[in-house]
Amino acid sequence: MHWGAKRWLLASVAVAFAVSYFSEHFNRYYLGIAVDVGISVILAVSLNLINGYTGQFSLGHAGFMAVGGFTAAKVTLELSKTLPPAAAPALFVVAMLVGGLVAALAGLAVGLPSLRLRGDYLAIVTLGFGEIIRVVFQTSETFGAATGLTGIPKFTTLFWAWSVAALAVYVVASLVNSTYGRGFICVHDDEVAASAMGISPTRYKVTAFVAGAFFAGIAGALYAHHKQVLKPDGFDFMKSIDIVVMVILGGMGRTAGVIAAAVLLTILPEALRGFADYRMIIYALLIIGLMMARPQGLFTWPLWGKSARE
Amino acid sequence: MDWLQQLINGLALGSIYALIALGYTMVYGVLRFINFAHSDVLMLGAFAAFFLAPGMEKLFPAQSYLGAFLVLVLAAAICAAIGMLIELLAYRPLRNRPKLTVLITAIGVSLFIEFTCQHKAVFGAATRPFPKLIPERSFNFGGVIVGSHDLLVPAVTAVLLAVLWFIVQRTKTGTAMRAVSFNHQAAALMGVNINRIISFTFGLGSALAAVAGVLYAMKAPGIEPLMGIQPGLRAFIAAVIGGIGNLPGAALGGLLLGLLETFAGGIPGLSNYRDGIAFAILILILLFRPAGLLGKAQAEKV
Numbered sequence: 001m002h003w004g005a006k007r008w009l010l011a012s013v014a015v016a017f018a019v020s021y022f023s024e025h026f027n028r029y030y031l032g033i034a035v036d037v038g039i040s041v042i043l044a045v046s047l048n049l050i051n052g053y054t055g056q057f058s059l060g061h062a063g064f065m066a067v068g069g070f071t072a073a074k075v076t077l078e079l080s081k082t083l084p085p086a087a088a089p090a091l092f093v094v095a096m097l098v099g100g101l102v103a104a105l106a107g108l109a110v111g112l113p114s115l116r117l118r119g120d121y122l123a124i125v126t127l128g129f130g131e132i133i134r135v136v137f138q139t140s141e142t143f144g145a146a147t148g149l150t151g152i153p154k155f156t157t158l159f160w161a162w163s164v165a166a167l168a169v170y171v172v173a174s175l176v177n178s179t180y181g182r183g184f185i186c187v188h189d190d191e192v193a194a195s196a197m198g199i200s201p202t203r204y205k206v207t208a209f210v211a212g213a214f215f216a217g218i219a220g221a222l223y224a225h226h227k228q229v230l231k232p233d234g235f236d237f238m239k240s241i242d243i244v245v246m247v248i249l250g251g252m253g254r255t256a257g258v259i260a261a262a263v264l265l266t267i268l269p270e271a272l273r274g275f276a277d278y279r280m281i282i283y284a285l286l287i288i289g290l291m292m293a294r295p296q297g298l299f300t301w302p303l304w305g306k307s308a309r310e
Numbered sequence: 311m312d313w314l315q316q317l318i319n320g321l322a323l324g325s326i327y328a329l330i331a332l333g334y335t336m337v338y339g340v341l342r343f344i345n346f347a348h349s350d351v352l353m354l355g356a357f358a359a360f361f362l363a364p365g366m367e368k369l370f371p372a373q374s375y376l377g378a379f380l381v382l383v384l385a386a387a388i389c390a391a392i393g394m395l396i397e398l399l400a401y402r403p404l405r406n407r408p409k410l411t412v413l414i415t416a417i418g419v420s421l422f423i424e425f426t427c428q429h430k431a432v433f434g435a436a437t438r439p440f441p442k443l444i445p446e447r448s449f450n451f452g453g454v455i456v457g458s459h460d461l462l463v464p465a466v467t468a469v470l471l472a473v474l475w476f477i478v479q480r481t482k483t484g485t486a487m488r489a490v491s492f493n494h495q496a497a498a499l500m501g502v503n504i505n506r507i508i509s510f511t512f513g514l515g516s517a518l519a520a521v522a523g524v525l526y527a528m529k530a531p532g533i534e535p536l537m538g539i540q541p542g543l544r545a546f547i548a549a550v551i552g553g554i555g556n557l558p559g560a561a562l563g564g565l566l567l568g569l570l571e572t573f574a575g576g577i578p579g580l581s582n583y584r585d586g587i588a589f590a591i592l593i594l595i596l597l598f599r600p601a602g603l604l605g606k607a608q609a610e611k612v
Contacts, residue, residue, distance in 0.1 A: 057410060057413075113593060113596075113597050116596075116597075116600045117596060117600055119409070120338075120343070120344050120409075120413070120550075120554070121550065121554075121596060121600065121601075123344075123413070124344070124546065124547070124550050124592070125592070125593055125596060127589075128547070128589030128590075128592050128593055129589070129593070131543075131585065131586065131589050132586040132589050132590060135583055135585045135586035136583075136586065138585075139582040139583060241417060241421075244414070245414075248414055277429060277430070278429075280421065280425040280428075281422065281425045281426055281429065283421070283425075284418050284419075284421035284422035284425055284426075285418075285422060286418075287414060287415070287417065287418030287421065288400060288415055288418040288419060288422065291404065291411050291412075291414050291415040291418065292403055292404065292415070295407060295408070295411040
């Protein structure tokens with residue numbers, strides 16, 4: 001199992017590298033969407049660990065993304081002046097890691113107090129944390145207050161977006177399929193039974209929050225170096241909802257479905273650009289219709305039944 | 311005397327939050343889910359009054375109290391109908407599904423209302439000035455200047471709270487509401503028509519939201535399709551602070567949040583963080599009382 005997964009990871013990174021190598025020949029617009037797809041996959045897969053596998057309904061994923069994005073952008077903006085251009089890739093990796101780690105710390109900060117809460121209460125508290133994070137960035141002069149950060153170097157390439165996405169998928173899938181990771185599903189299914197079996201729900205919940213926030217932070221870093229402009233407004237409640245919808249559309253706790261949903265929901269708004277006026281109305285109706293007709297997710301059927309939720 | 315001024319402003323703001331919070335908490339009481347579309351019903355209430363006011367001016371002299379009262383009642387009736395319709399179309403088919411499914415549907419309904427109203431064929435995204443429904447006056451109590459609006463809002467809220475208390479505690483429908491909130495099945499076995507009661511609850515909550523929407527719009531710079539989001543979110547927090555599903559808790563939470571927010575907004579340096587303060591209070595309270603101030607913690611039975 002593990003070797004299979006690793007082979008997939010290496011293959012994906014190789015494909016990302018190969019496609020990225022020829023990226024200069026592609027239309028820049030499509031290339032941008034392809035990078036967006038990679039970032040969405042990271043966000044959706046990392047939220048899936050918290051919402052899908054561990055069953056902790058979080059509505060604040062955009063907050064973690066903001067933490068990672070702003071931290072990483074600040075790191076590159078400060079250091080790129082002093083470092084030679086040749087060090088750019090190394091700087092980018094460092095910035096991504098710093099962004100991810102700070103976001104993971106934020107995840108720890110959210111995870112710890114949320115332990116006593118469940119269901120709706122947890123949802124509202126995570127929503128609250130997301131909003132607080134946004135307000136802090138909006139008022140902090142260091143991060144450009146309401147105008148945000150501009151002039152961030154364009155480090156994100158197709159290669160980075162896709163290979164980090166592959167890495168995120170690999171880490172989450174291996175984590176959940178490991179002996180340790182069965183605990184996430186156990187906590188999801190029944191906390192009382194989990195504790196009776198000697199599994200600490202507290203530890204698993206915090207682990208899920210920290211790991212999920214780490215990848216959300218890295219996604220934020222990729223996003224910052226892709227768009228080159230960061231505004232606190234872009235990380236509001238709506239962004240969190242977008243990610244939640246990806247997870248639900250794909251089927252909670254089904255990695256393959258969630259990836260498919262992330263790809264679909266990133267391309268769909270671009271495809272609907274001609275109907276800009278009706279685009280969001282269609283999106284809202286899609287959510288309602290989906291919940292009525294297929295609450296288990298669009299991409300869930302017995303054929304893919306090897307996922308953990310059986 | 312500055313604090314007295316803040317106190318009155320805070321009470322007015324808190325009363326509006328309390329009215330909205332009651333709708334959240336009532337729906338949570340009977341259906342156990344957060345009705346995200348509630349904040350949009352508030353916006354629809356303000357728009358209903360916006361369109362009714364010019365017509366009312368033809369019947370009554372402009373800025374008359376009777377006219378304003380009728381606008382308020384009609385807006386509440388329209389929103390009650392909208393609330394019942396939302397429940398019938400979106401939530402009733404999902405009655406026995408997992409709560410998460412209903413929660414996501416509620417978010418979908420909320421987005422649908424917001425984006426539909428933003429479309430240029432409906433209301434459009436621009437901010438419109440809200441008509442003056444009643445004459446505004448300000449009173450001077452020994453240096454403290456109090457606008458008539460700041461007195462009107464808590465008064466209206468107090469009356470509505472009394473009416474609501476009467477409905478819930480003293481009428482047959484209210485008893486049925488409490489029974490449904492306690493246990494659906496047992497209530498049904500006692501001959502309570504569950505669908506009718508849930509529909510009534512939505513209507514009642516939406517009517518309160520409409521009144522809150524009109525009161526809010528009277529003081530806001532203008533109305534637009536997204537105006538419900540911020541007060542709605544605060545009221546939602548207020549409901550959770552008070553212990554969601556608990557009616558006195560929602561009123562208490564609303565007043566508390568309104569006061570704390572106003573006082574915190576008055577402190578220099580903190581005023582920038584106004585949007586975050588409500589959430590910070592919420593998180594602090596939930597840390598120490600996970601079921602809210604008046605809510606009862608329920609132990610999970612195996």
